Amino acid sequence: MKEKLYTIPVTETFQSDCDCPLCAIHDKLDKEATDYIMGPSYMEGDIRMETNKIGFCKEHYDKMYHMQNRLGLALMCDTHIQEIIKQLEVGSASLKEDKKSFFSKGSKEKPELLSFLANISDNCYICNKIKGNFDRYIDTIFYLWEKEPSFRELVNKSRGFCFEHFTLLLDKGKENLSKGSYADLVDAVVPKELEVLKALEKDVAWFIDKNDYRHKDAPWGTAKDSVERAVKLLSALKVE
DSSP: OGGGGGHHHHHHHHHSOOSOHHHHHHHHHHHHHHHHHTTGGGGOHHHHHHHHHHOOOHHHHHHHHTSSOHHHHHHHHHHHHHHHHHHHHHHHHHHTSOHHHHHTTSOOSOOHHHHHHHHHHHOOHHHHHHHHHHHHHHHHHHHHHHHOHHHHHHHHHSOOOOHHHHHHHHHHHHHHSOHHHHHHHHHHHHHHHHHHHHHHHHHHHHHHHHTSGGGTTSOOTTOTTHHHHHHHHHHOOOOO
16 A cells, blocks of 8 residues: 555654644655755756746745755746746736627636736645645555554554644544544544643633733743744744
8 A cells, every 4th residue: 555655754753752743744844845846856847847837935935045055046936937927928918808808708717827827826836745745644644543553552642733733634534534433533632632722721821811910920830832832733833
């Protein structure tokens, strides 16, 4: 089974001490994909054809900008800009067509130029690469949950998940697991997530109370970084 190729990194991640194993997997894929595109791969013709068409999201432009390869980024930007210029020069005239005249041609699709521009706005070469691999890891998690009792123990011992990935597990698990295995998954992850959420809410509430002068001399306990932890859990955002 193809998913078996992904079992080792999944198992290793769930064995590690992290707030959300799925965040750890996603972060690893993000780093690998960004390093890959900023390595020699940007000189490969088939990859440049794709990056010319869709470019990158602002998050990955920022990451690439701060890596030590401005020449590589310049080359990708250059040919991407050339592609945009070509599309604008060729397709801008179609935007001035009368709307009724355009739709009378029997097509309800957008003009080709607008589709091209929307594709750039909605896409990112690195994000797409990450998503394809991340989806395979999710499939592997369900494969291990169904087939390996030892993996269930790892899930039970984990520290929970960020809310985004907790929701993803329940949503995709409903589609991919047998009824009994899905019920077992719910019984494993929901109580754990409730435990994490209740402890976090208690800390956030105490953080709020600590900003009341009546509690200024009381000990912080575990609440001092509770806002940071709340943002991480609720959004999977990396807060520095």
